[in-house]
Amino acid sequence: MVHTCVVAGCRNRRTPGSTLSFYRFPRDPQRKQRWIAAVNREGWIPNEGSRLCSTHFISGKQVKNPRSPDYIPSVFTTAPLSPNMKEASACELYDKQEAQVEAANALLFLQGQGRFLEDSHQIHSQEETESVSSSLSSCNEEEDDNDDEDDREEEISLTSIIQGDKPVINIPTTSSDYQSSLEALKKENMELRESVEKMSLTEASFRNDPEKVRFYTGLPNYFVFETVMLLLLPHMKGDKNTKLSKFQQLLLTLMRLRLDLRNKDLAYRFGIKVATVTRTVHRIINIMFTTLVPTAVFWPSRVELRKNLPASLRSTYPDCAVIIDCFRVSLEKEDINQQVDSMPTQSALVNELKYVIGVAPQGVVMFVSSGSPGHVTDKSLVESSGLLFKLLPGDVVLAERDFDIDDLVDARKAKFEITSNYVKSCQSGQNEEGPSLMGAYSDKQNVHMHVERVIEMVKRRYCMLTGPVESPFTVIDRTSNVSTFDKIVQVACALNNLCISAAPLE
Structure with a gap:
């Protein structure tokens, strides 16, 4: 099924080869309501087929930890207001302020600045409670002057929260500063993903690394590995009880032969159960014995x-x-x-x-x-x-x-x-x-x-x-x-x- 992002102005769709992820709206009513508020489509209610793409999360994916900034989507491009759209209320301003707080937390987390001090947590909780109460009261009284004062107080509190023994992080106050910080974080995130990919046991990490292929499989390069893979593929029926791809099943078996690793070691490396390792090794060995051996070990003619x-x-x-x-x-x-x-x-x-x-x-x-x-x-x-x-x-x-x-x-x-x-x-x-x-x-x-x-x-x-x-x-x-x-x-x-x-x- 082809999914399209429900955010207004976002044209991302699930297509073959796309690296984007698409997420259902949460089942938790409170969190689901916050997602709907973040999407900001007046009178709109999501259905079972509604999806939100990964570009609207700071780290590129949703996080189920309520303390994470990606617990709620917060990355949205600004779009011109239509004549029919109403001005933002104080409640909407509070959502915007909350998104700024979550963005600040993400900056600290990704740049390795450590966690906040206990005192800072308490100050943040008190100021956030005061901000919530003032915003809700402004909703009832509809006083625009108080909204401006809340915005200024929120910016001051954000700066004071982050100060302490750790270096001070300057929170972007304009959209251009925010976008530049966001781009820098995306670049750093991409570099970290590439680094993790090189250390992982995935097909992409082996494709352009012949030394890695030789060490783990004993084969001279990825081309020979791929040739063996193509020979075995027609006989490798998928195991419904394993999370391993066919590439990983063959790699695991060759690592067992090449390095003589024990089943528990391989289970830890691939994140599976020991029984799955045992079953996979025996099954792939049987396939190679019936298909590869007659092809590669034979008595030539005189x-x-x-x-x-x-x-x-x-x-x-x-x-x-x-x-x-x-x-x-x-x-x-x-x-x-x-x-x-x-x-x-x-x-x-x-x-x-x-x-x-x-x-x-x-x-x-x-x-x-x-x-x-x-x-x-x-x-x-x-x-x-x-x-x-x-x-x-x-x-x-x-x-x-x-x-x-x-x-x-x-x-x-x-x-x-x-x-x-x-x-x-x-x-x-x-x-x-x-x-x-x-x-x-x-x-x-x-x-x-x-x-x-x-x-x-x-x-x-x-x-x-x-x-x-x-x-x-x-x-x-x-x-x-x-x-x-x-x-x-x-x-x-x-x-x-x-x-x-x-x-x-x-």
Whole structure:
């Protein structure tokens, strides 16, 4: 519905993209009557659709504190009087005087001058009471001379109220002085809003701040963040029980992965309940697991692998398809105790989860297994992970250590090479072969360092992967038969692939 401000001469309307706010008239009868008096439309009574825009409040919005100057709208532009309009009565003059008092309070509040002294409050209350009684009596007696005297007394009292130990604030006595002070306050208010916006976790504060995007999300810039957002949007059905926008839901989840913040910390930062944080993280992780992971973590074709093979492997292993390694993540103590009770003989190895990771020669993660207990052997882990089914005849699998999977790889008509053994042979044959073997040694060393750097990069970019893993994340989802932390590992690898590789082979 399009709302229009009811103030005479104000043409503000609620339109798409407008930053103005429109407020209903208060339900409290006394306050509502004061709003009607401030609007100053003779014989007019507001209805349910009547709205007042935010430009008629000093701070730009209404305040429900009766002591605030914005409890009643007070900013109105002057308009020429029509012949049918009556002259202002003493009651209307009192409203004008009250608006001046409220404007003075706003000046003190916004300029940080502190609160009034108790004695000043008492003096103000007494003088205001006297002013009210004199104004009301003038209403009944209709004496214009007394109205002028009240105006002069009000100006004097305003100046005397503000004096004390604090610096004296000069209250504007003319409309031009009042307008200039109002413009200065509006400018200061805008600067404060911009400062608060930079410190907030809103979309506008991230758009032009790549350093902030990197710190909170691990992504290189806002463009990549927006790309991920556009991919997830069709699947992000709004949660009716949350105050978070879709942008904030994704940001909260990435902050959980990136900084490993606890749910209560995130609840305080976003002003929501802990249960809402938990529900949001699990829901967004599931969406990224089903949409982002298949897009960013996949096994390239042999043509693509050979076409983009780094120069350091082109001469030694032109058929290299994948470089594999394992990494481990520690479990929370509660999970450790549960597993130790069930497997007492393996207590030293059940305090962690173990994953096998496959890295393409180009530096991107192309395979991640599900997590297995730390006591599982490398051979069993690789065999159950499904990695072997992706190999083609003639492919070469590289690893820095022996996984004891030669027979499994041979069954796929592929070849498994251990770089550490090759390095030893290069060192032992250095005197006979000379620089040629040392060059191969350098290539092998690069391969090992390369895959280590990729794993460390993922863990450094998303600290949640360093552990310990909290208990709720190790529970296996019945629908997908995958634990939430396994999904988190794959999502982190997918997000890492979207960033520019920091570990090239060359």
